[in-house]
Structure formats: C-alpha cells, structure tokens
Amino acid sequence: MSLTFEQVQRIAHLARIEVSEAEALTTQDHLNGIFQLIEQMQAVDTSGIEPMAHAQDLSQRLREDRVSEADRRAAYQAIAPETEAGLYLVPKVIE
Amino acid sequence: MINASLKQLSQALAAKQISSVELTQLFLDRINRLNPTLNAFVTVDAEKSLNSARAADARIAAGNAGLLTGIPIAQKDIFCAEGWLTTCGSKMLANFVSPYDATVIRKMESEAGLVSLGKTNMDEFAMGSSNETSFFGPVRNPWDTARVPGGSSGGSAAAVAARLAPAATGTDTGGSIRQPAALCNLTGLKPTYGVVSRYGMIAFASSLDQAGPMAASAEDCALLLNTMVGFDERDSTSLERPIEDYTHGLEKPLHGLRIGLPKEFFGEGCDAEVMAAVRAAIAEYEKLGAKTVEVSLPNSHLSVPAYYVIAPAEASSNLSRFDGVRYGFRAQEYGNLDDMYMKSRAQGFGAEVKRRIMIGAYVLSHGYYDAYYLQAQRIRRLIANDFVEAFKVCDVIMGPTSPSTAFKLGEKAADPVQMYLSDIYTIAVNLAGLPGMSVPCGFAGGLPVGLQLIGNYFAEAQLLNVAHRYQQATDWHQLRPADLG
Numbered sequence: 001m002s003l004t005f006e007q008v009q010r011i012a013h014l015a016r017i018e019v020s021e022a023e024a025l026t027t028q029d030h031l032n033g034i035f036q037l038i039e040q041m042q043a044v045d046t047s048g049i050e051p052m053a054h055a056q057d058l059s060q061r062l063r064e065d066r067v068s069e070a071d072r073r074a075a076y077q078a079i080a081p082e083t084e085a086g087l088y089l090v091p092k093v094i095e
Numbered sequence: 096m097i098n099a100s101l102k103q104l105s106q107a108l109a110a111k112q113i114s115s116v117e118l119t120q121l122f123l124d125r126i127n128r129l130n131p132t133l134n135a136f137v138t139v140d141a142e143k144s145l146n147s148a149r150a151a152d153a154r155i156a157a158g159n160a161g162l163l164t165g166i167p168i169a170q171k172d173i174f175c176a177e178g179w180l181t182t183c184g185s186k187m188l189a190n191f192v193s194p195y196d197a198t199v200i201r202k203m204e205s206e207a208g209l210v211s212l213g214k215t216n217m218d219e220f221a222m223g224s225s226n227e228t229s230f231f232g233p234v235r236n237p238w239d240t241a242r243v244p245g246g247s248s249g250g251s252a253a254a255v256a257a258r259l260a261p262a263a264t265g266t267d268t269g270g271s272i273r274q275p276a277a278l279c280n281l282t283g284l285k286p287t288y289g290v291v292s293r294y295g296m297i298a299f300a301s302s303l304d305q306a307g308p309m310a311a312s313a314e315d316c317a318l319l320l321n322t323m324v325g326f327d328e329r330d331s332t333s334l335e336r337p338i339e340d341y342t343h344g345l346e347k348p349l350h351g352l353r354i355g356l357p358k359e360f361f362g363e364g365c366d367a368e369v370m371a372a373v374r375a376a377i378a379e380y381e382k383l384g385a386k387t388v389e390v391s392l393p394n395s396h397l398s399v400p401a402y403y404v405i406a407p408a409e410a411s412s413n414l415s416r417f418d419g420v421r422y423g424f425r426a427q428e429y430g431n432l433d434d435m436y437m438k439s440r441a442q443g444f445g446a447e448v449k450r451r452i453m454i455g456a457y458v459l460s461h462g463y464y465d466a467y468y469l470q471a472q473r474i475r476r477l478i479a480n481d482f483v484e485a486f487k488v489c490d491v492i493m494g495p496t497s498p499s500t501a502f503k504l505g506e507k508a509a510d511p512v513q514m515y516l517s518d519i520y521t522i523a524v525n526l527a528g529l530p531g532m533s534v535p536c537g538f539a540g541g542l543p544v545g546l547q548l549i550g551n552y553f554a555e556a557q558l559l560n561v562a563h564r565y566q567q568a569t570d571w572h573q574l575r576p577a578d579l580g
Binding site for chain 1: 303332394399401404419420423430434435436440449450455457466467473475477527528
C-alpha cells in the first residue's frame with residue numbers, strides 16, 4: 001500500500017491539521033515508510049481471534065447519577081483563549 | 096546527600112540532620128547549575144518548591160510525617176499540577192497553567208508530602224524515544240552530552256542520573272519509563288495497566304498509558320510506588336484491589352526463581368556488547384539461585400506494527416481536544432471555525448505528533464478500520480496470549496530493555512521508523528498490560544545498559560524483589576556519571 005498525495009491531504013483535513021504542499025510531500029514520504037512497517041500485520045491470519053481493546057477485560061464502571069464535582073467554571077475559563085459571560089467564544093458558525 | 100537513597104534521606108529528615116527546606120535548596124542549586132547543560136527541567140519554581148518543603152518540615156516537626164515527607168521529587172511534565180505550567184512538551188500547552196492536580200500529584204505531594212522540584216522535559220505528548228520531539232528542545236544524557244537520554248521520560252531520566260533530583264515520575268506507553276532508565280543507568284518500573292490512576296495525566300494512548308517511578312534503585316522505586324498506587328473513581332480503568340506494601344518482600348531469596356528467556360529477545364537485532372551485559376546479568380541471577388528456561392513470544396515481532404496502529408488511533412481521538420477553544424494555543428489569525436481548528440493545530444503541534452494523529456485518523460477512517468485497527472487489536476490479543484503461555488513455565492521474563500545504548504542526538508531524528516524500532520523489546524509489555532522494569536546491568540562502550548524484567552499481571556512486588564536482590568549483589572546501579580561541573 002502507498003498513500004497518494006491527495007490521500008495525505010484528505011487525512012490532514014480529517015485530522016483538522018492545515019498542511020502546505022511541501023509539508024504534505026514530506027508527510028507522504030514519512031507515512032509511507034511507517035505504513036510499510038505496519039503492513040507486516042497483513043500477513044498474519046487472525047481469523048477467529050477476538051480483538052483486544054484493553055489490557056483488562058472489565059466492563060465500564062457506573063456511578064450514581066448525582067452531582068459530585070464543585071462548580072469551578074471561573075477557574076477553568078480563566079485559561080481559555082477567549083470567553084464572554086461564561087461562554088467560550090469562537091468564530092461565528094451560523095449567519 | 097546528593098547520592099543518598101530515599102531511605103537514607105528519610106532517616107536524615109526524621110533525625111533532623113537536615114530539613115526539607117535545606118534538602119530542597121540543595122537540589123534547586125544543582126538544577127540552577129546543571130540544567131542549562133542538560134535541559135532536563137522545563138519549569139522550576141523555587142518559591143513553590145520551598146513552600147512545600149516548609150509545609151513538609153512542619154509535618155515532620157508535628158510528628159505526622161510519612162516515610163517520604165520532605166523528600167524532593169521531579170515530576171514529568173505530563174502530570175497536571177495545580178498552579179504549575181503543565182506543557183506536555185508541546186507548544187500547544189506552552190501557556191497552560193493547570194487548574195487541578197493529577198491523582199498522582201495529589202497522592203505524592205498532598206498525601207505523602209513529597210516536594211516537587213519542578214516539571215521535567217519530555218517528548219511532545221510523550222511521542223518519541225529520544226526526547227528530541229520536545230518543543231522545549233532536546234535533553235542531553237548526563238553520561239555523554241552528545242547523546243540522547245531516551246524518551247519520552249528523558250527529562251526525568253537525565254534529572255535523576257545527574258542527581259538534580261533524588262527520584263522522578265515517568266509514564267510509559269510503549270517503553271517511555273524503561274528505555275530512558277536503561278539509557279541513563281536508572282531503575283524504572285511500569286506497573287500493570289490500571290494500578291496507577293491516569294486522572295490528570297495528559298492522555299496519549301489511553302489503553303496503554305501507565306505512570307511509574309524512576310530512581311536509582313529498586314528499593315527507591317518500591318517506596319515511591321507505595322505512594323502512587325490505589326483505586327481512583329476518577330479513572331474509569333482504575334482497578335479496585337487490595338493495597339500492597341511493595342517494600343515488604345524486597346529481601347526474599349531468589350532460590351528456585353524461574354527466569355524465562357524469550358528466544359526472540361536473544362536473536363539478531365541487538366548490539367553485541369549490550370547482549371553480553373544482559374547475559375552476564377542472567378549469569379549473576381543463576382549464582383543467586385535462579386534457573387533459566389527458554390520461552391517463546393512468537394508474535395513479538397508484530398508488536399511494533401500493531402502498536403503504531405493502536406497508539407496513533409487512540410492518540411488521534413485523545414488529541415482532538417486540542418482545538419484552540421477551551422485552553423492551550425490558538426492561532427493568531429484565522430477565518431471561520433474550521434480554519435481556526437486547522438491553523439491552531441498546524442501551529443501548535445510538532446511534526447511527530449501530527450504524523451501520529453494522521454496515522455490514527457487514517458486507520459480509523461471508513462474502509463480501513465477493519466484492515467488496520469481491528470487487525471492490530473487481534474494481533475494485540477495474540478501478543479498477550481504469548482505471555483500467558485510463557486508464564487506457565489517461568490516466574491519472570493528477562494532480556495534487554497533497548498537494542499542499543501544511548502544514540503547520538505540527531506542520529507535517528509530524520510527517520511521515524513528507525514526511532515520506532517528502538518522500542519522493539521518494550522512495546523509488547525504495554526500491549527499486554529503487564530508490569531515491566533529496567534535495571535542497570537553494565538556498560539557498553541562507556542554507556543549504561545538496562546536489563547528488562549517482565550512480570551505477570553500484578554507482580555510488581557516480585558519484580559522489585561528480583562531487581563533488589565540483584566542490586567544487593569552488584570553495584571551497577573550505584574555508578575554515577577562524572578559531575579558536569
């Protein structure tokens with residue numbers, strides 16, 4: 001398998017990372033080297049093997065549905081790039 | 096005092112031979128003097144450290160100190176610490192002052208009374224094996240400043256090796272505690288997945304990440320591990336199990352211990368002098384009464400390929416939170432919302448982090464998920480099963496931690512695949528979720544060599560015992576680099 005230049009640009013967009021043409025070319029080269037390493041997996045017959053997502057086969061713990069955290073909005077928003085009246089500001093999404 | 100063990104420091108503090116303030120100042124002075132050469136710390140705040148030391152002295156005076164109260168420690172900059180800059184080695188978080196403490200920080204500092212000396216340099220978001228991907232520049236290995244300390248916990252390793260701190264924390268996703276410990280002549284332990292809380296530890300690959308201690312000896316690591324472990328309801332994968340005292344079984348004799356030697360770890364691909372040091376260590380274990388048995392991990396050659404699907408997949412999801420909205424870096428100029436995301440992430444992340452996010456986005460995307468992500472998870476199962484088989488005939492597995500000693504700065508930086516292969520012996524342990532250690536076992540060409548110990552699930556106490564008995568019989572772990580002036 002080999003990624004095309006267009007595929008690299010598409011992946012960069014999926015990842016929401018802006019790349020210049022020059023960066024995309026270097027990235028294409030590096031990613032193809034890495035995928036060559038990854039391709040070794042394809043020779044292995046894994047039929048009937050259960051995928052392992054986690055080291056311990058445990059089910060997700062549930063907790064009681066009650067308030068357990070204090071309100072620290074001011075502290076958390078103090079480190080945000082831009083806030084106003086308790087809201088995070090971003091460029092206008094809906095005209 | 097600089098070279099004292101944690102037990103000796105604890106006794107000196109209890110006997111009032113030295114105060115925590117004096118001890119903290121001693122290490123702060125060394126950081127001041129030596130950090131410009133090593134770049135091991137990215138943040139030091141003497142006033143904060145000395146305030147903690149004063150609080151520790153008050154606890155000691157009041158008679159309610161713990162064993163490690165007042166002892167200084169270096170914290171890897173992946174742990175959120177309230178009021179401290181917490182950068183994770185990235186421009187993305189270069190301005191991030193954490194509003195809360197990671198559980199590891201809370202337990203070690205607020206509960207045990209350890210005194211933070213500052214935050215240590217690391218590969219950006221823990222993605223690297225040389226500490227060269229840090230936004231804050233590379234760390235230098237105290238044994239040879241032209242060489243890397245390993246990574247991603249390279250700052251912690253260099254700090255302890257050069258005695259800028261008596262001990263440090265690290266995190267290990269694919270070898271990031273064990274490999275730098277090996278390259279800097281330290282003892283480092285990655286616990287069983289789920290033993291140490293991940294709350295407030297900035298996430299790289301959540302099913303693999305685990306924090307652990309890095310120090311001069313197994314005894315120091317046992318004392319530190321005692322303060323780090325425990326169930327935490329804030330980490331959904333934290334395990335509820337009885338608390339152990341990891342110092343308790345350190346002295347157990349090793350007579351009859353069965354050491355498994357995986358034939359795949361003793362074949363080609365490892366430096367001959369490194370292998371000679373590892374074999375000499377195993378011979379020493381035989382003198383201590385252990386027996387060796389050949390085992391096989393037939394799928395271990397697939398651990399690097401499977402890891403470079405699973406870890407980037409999890410990273411691409413975890414790092415989607417860095418979008419320039421709630422904290423961290425936001426680009427100066429941008430158009431619409433999407434453009435703000437794209438520019439903030441393009442400018443905030445370094446090249447290696449971008450590569451891994453993109454690999455992850457690709458292997459999780461429609462049409463490739465089964466062939467890559469699910470296939471990697473199936474191989475992960477095969478790798479874990481290999482260990483289950485091996486532990487039927489042995490108690491502990493041994494081999495090299497790293498295929499080479501510390502390499503030169505820049506030597507592997509241009510070729511990601513070469514860099515990835517430096518973790519060839521460590522990654523399988525993370526995929527299986529097992530505990531692993533690196534223990535100093537000799538030198539090759541004047542540079543430290545690490546012996547890797549791999550235990551069964553929850554065998555931390557046994558690994559520490561096996562490491563400690565070796566350190567009673569040898570003095571590799573006591574050797575220090577020449578003082579850098």
